[in-house]
Amino acid sequence: MRRAGLLTCLVCACAGAQVRYEDIRKGPGADWLTYAGNYQGWRYSPLTQITAENAGSLAPQWVYHVPNAKGLRTSPIVYKGVMYVTNSNAVYAIDAASGRLIWQYLDPRAKKQGVNRGAAILGDRVYFTTSDNYLVALDRQTGGVIFSKQFADANLGITSTSAPLIARDKVIVGSAGGDSGMRGFVAALSAETGEEIWRTYTVPAKGEPGAESWGEFIEWGGGGTWLSGTFDPELNTLYWTTGNPWPDFTGTPRKGDNLFTCSLLALDLDTGKWKWHFQFTPHDTHDWDAQSWPVLIDMEFRGKMRKVVLHANRNGFFYALDRTTGEFLRATKLIDNVTWASGIDDKGRPISLPGKDPTPEGNWVCPSVKGATNWMGQTYHPGTGLLYVITLEQCGMYTSSSKKPEPMKNFGGGGATEEGGQVILRAIDPKTAKRVWEYPMTGFGRMWTGTVSTAGGVVFTGDDDGHLVALDAMTGEHLWHFNMGELLTASPITYEANGKQYVAIASATAVFSFGLFEPASRTQSTKITIRK
Amino acid sequence: MRFLAILSLVLPLAAQHGRYLNDSQNPAIGNSAAIAAGAKLYATSCAACHGPDGSGGRGPNLVRRPLWHPLSDDDIFRTIRNGVPGADMPPTKLPDDQTWNLVAFIHSLIGPASENKVPGNPEAGERIFRGSNAGCANCHAIRGRGGRMGPDLTDIGSRPLALIKDSILKRSKDLYLLGNEGVTVLLNNGQTIEGVARNRSNYSLQVLDLKGNLHLISMRDVRELTISERSLMPGDYAQRLSKQDLEDLLAYLARQSVRPPETAPEKEKN
DSSP states (O other): OHHHHHHHHHHHHHTTOOBOHHHHHHOOSSOBOSTTSSTTOOOEEOOOSSOTTTGGGEEEEEEEEOTTOSSOOOOOEEETTEEEEEETTEEEEEETTTOOEEEEEEOTTOSOOOOOOOOEEEBTEEEEEOTTSEEEEEETTTOOEEEEEEOSOGGGTOBOOSOOEEETTEEEEOOBOTTSOEEOEEEEEETTTOOEEEEEESSOOTTSTTGGGOBTBGGGEEOOOOSOOEEETTTTEEEEEOOOBSSTTOOGGGOSOOTTTTEEEEEETTTOOEEEEEESSTTOOSOOOOOSOOEEEEEEETTEEEEEEEEEOTTSEEEEEETTTOOEEEEEESSSOOOSEEEEOTTSOEEEOTTOSOBSSOEEESSOTTOSSOSSOOEEETTTTEEEEEEEEEEEEEEEOOSOOOTTSSOOSEEEOOEEEEEEEEEEETTTTEEEEEEEOOSSSOOOOOEEEETTSEEEEEOTTSEEEEEETTTOOEEEEEEOSSOOOSOOEEEEETTEEEEEEEOSSEEEEEEEOOOOOOOOOOEEEEEO | OHHHHHHHHHHHHHHTTTOOSBOOOOTTTTOHHHHHHHHHHHHHHTHHHHOTTSOOSSSOOTTTHHHHSOOBHHHHHHHHHHOOTTSSOOOOOOOHHHHHHHHHHHHHHHSOGGGSOOOSOHHHHHHHHHSTTTOGGGTOEETTEEOSSSOOOTTGGGSOHHHHHHHHHOGGGOGGGTTOEEEEEEETTSOEEEEEEEEEOSSEEEEEETTSOEEEEEGGGEEEEEEESSOSSOSOHHHHSOHHHHHHHHHHHHTOOSSOOOOSOOOOOO
16 A cells, blocks of 8 residues: 555656645645645645544654754644744755655745744745745755845844745735834735735825824834735635734824724735735734634525624634625624623624723733734534634733834833733534633643634644644544643644654644554565765 | 765764854955955965965865864954964964954955856856757756756756865765766666665665656665666866866856845944
8 A cells, every 4th residue: 555655656756746726726635735734724635544543552753853943833834745834044854754744945045933823835836934024935855945036124023934825827915014114915916926016004104095094104004914824716815814913012102993903814826915904903902813814615605605704803802704895794702701892783783891901000801912822723624614722811911112113123112011820722513603622731831822613623723832642523522632842822723644644733843744554564685886 | 874874974074064153253254355355365375385276275164174173263363373283274463353354355266156256157057067069058057047967056056166166176076966877777576776875774765866856765676776886977077168268167056046246335333
């Protein structure tokens, strides 16, 4: 079985296979071609070798220690048995069956260091962005540079952390740095040349629509787009989330809703033009960026099938919107401890409670600054019909500063503590927004790892203590765990190489890959000769 | 086996290549006028022993040395000033500013070739790179154009000029060729694959074949593996290229950088 798989793979390699847009659109199979697995943001795989029945015999297959890594955020992608992982200004191509390095690309001359969430792939090229905003296209088989092209100026407070999203012939990139003041944007670059096709700013310029929702500092207003988004090929629409307004914790200089921060944007893929927007947290003062995955599903809502976008938001609420029109459908509490708003009104606007803004002395508010969830990947399982979301029940003390805001000086207008709390994986039925099961975790309330689910009926996630955990997708029962020995700060994926299913996840410093245990067989050594 | 053990050591070092232990705050460092003045002094006082491009001769190679022992500008200054007791390197009586000009020049030699002035005609160099006499592009690609068997050269200008020259003329000594062993693989099913082993162990083998396609192989499936002791890089460029051709080729390679050139930036001092 395994051997037959290998030979097939050799033939594929010689054929010079290429990743087509249609392959990405199809979603994961043996390969995992885009950050969230598919365009809908499901992180779901149809692989069935690992099941709820046999997951108990999972065993580590290999570990690749990423040089100089700390707090890796990378979600690997896999194509034809090669895994691509990123670190700050670096890409590593690893044999996905053995964990051996094939090539590496390092850009030690990048002007910044920072986190990187992963690579993208199209044709024969692997794409990633450097911390100083270069889109780099590499030959997927050799790591050779095809182009390296800057799309934003790091001197304007902009940095790049998200995995690019490939949609048709475009590479969609975002912008980070909103906690120190910058102007956020989403941009589409040509996959062929890296040239800019369009750029849409998330905060209006003075005089543009939405500018009236700001006061001073609109030009440094933030609205970073530091997480990739999702894509509906039929509607030709990108769904992208925006970050907090700046300064984060002081709302006084920016009276108004601060459009279009803490929002979900629906953009036309061809032009970048606005189709609609929905602001979750108007005039945010708690640093609740809208960065978590907009998950696209079609479901019945009040007796009618709707194209829906689900959004588990940092502000503590779980939203369902019509993704064609942006119409607000429903919002319910994602976590139990929400003290800043009593609910969401029928237009989708939070019913804010008075006295919940940060103060110079400190104000105790739930959720904490990290939010009720965050950027880590959620997973939607079409078999169980459930959405699995990592949530955090935590509160914190929010303080404001009266100092005059200065952009690009690490000034956030105050600060926030994160105290105690508990991470809980929650299985939610999107139709009813009801919790079906919960998996509470021990740990310090850090919450930085995501999920993946499989047709084998398993949900994989990292817990708050550094274990990779396998749970029964139907019941939430524990099936298996492995102590990774350090905090997990990335999301798992699953793939197949040579006929074997693997589950891989980056820990803080290394990439681990797991598969079902198989006893090793006795083999003869290969004859190796040296040719003079 | 040993080759690959060395490879894993070399790569992190390669990454720090041209990096200093610490840069001096002296205004000469990175200043183009100081570097030019230092170059003149170097040509008359140092080049005879250390080679015109720092690649060594009677005296040590100044460019390769920091690969293993990172330097600081202050150390170079002290060595020029005091000499090396017990060796042929004499002390000097150069005034401070001239000594710093010399340090600035040596600093630039160790830095990326793309950031230094390099003699030769880069357009002529590209013709040599892509032409059939040198045949560089048969194996090496720059921005996606060229062969895939040899190391990608799109960012070769990030390395010091003397090391690029070394790699062309002294292939067997080039540390960067490790991880690029020429191999012939005979599989149990009779199939043969020829190419370059990007990595290998007793258990797995990652080969880029002659067409530039990658093969991921379990050693269980390999009947026989033949490894070429010598690098696939031709060893006769010293004869094949004229002095002018080599200079032009180096001028072209020195320009290759994934970053826009930073031509001797004037450092801000504060």
